[in-house]
Amino acid sequence: MRIFPDTPITIGTMAVARLVGIEKVPPYLVGRYRLQPDDSIEFTDQVGALQGHFGLRYEPIFGTWASLVIPEDRDDVDLLIGIDTRFGRAMVEAGEDLQIHPPSLISETTVRSLALGYLVSARG
């Protein structure tokens, strides 16, 4: 079972998130999504208004968080989705016990909800 959804995920009317990598950052497993804007000018305006909020963790639900970061090597914005490995393991075991086998542990809806929640929260 995959941990992170690898299909393109529409984040509101702002951008599409594409999974570009998975990193271990103990105690988390982190999925890195590249945000590809629908409208680059509007996107730059919206993201520019978030200065000061990059790198902060937004964690409204147990075991899973989101963060927006600017990679060191590119002038882009990445969405990070982190899952606590202990919680993730418990979810995998729950899947075995309940005979539930989703395509990925975290759904596209959760990634979208966390990203939009982060953006709304950051805009205040």
Add this chain to the structure above:
Amino acid sequence: MTHSRQTPSILTGLAPQRIGVLLPIQSHSLWPRTDVYEWLVEDLRRNDKVDLLGLVYPFGIVSERHLLECPETFASPICRGKRLDQEAALRTRAWLDLYGPGYERFVLPKYGDMMGVWSRVVDGHPIARRVRLVPVRRDRWRDSTFKLALEKQTR
């Protein structure tokens, strides 16, 4: 079905002491700090053993603190579907396996978007013996009989 991964509290030396009250938040007729919610939980808040938790589709069990600090995540309507039912079940079961052993009992209204998922998650699980379902009429939260029944189950 076996559940050997759940560490019996007797082995950890910690008797479960907390009481979790799980309120169905997704209906949006219940939300922390609203009049009806605060009326319903006013006596529960005075009980040091009670943790007020939300049962939210598809995120499972959510703390009251998270609901208050991050309301925007829970504000958008989410369409039900098999995929989200699955995630709701996995998240709820994972939470119960990790944190459930610390709870003497879970009390929840027998109503809400998560009821079907909840039934599947606790069916055959040791925690089912520690669950108390309290009947409530559909979305009639300001009901003294229900409020008293909820409080009674937390004593």
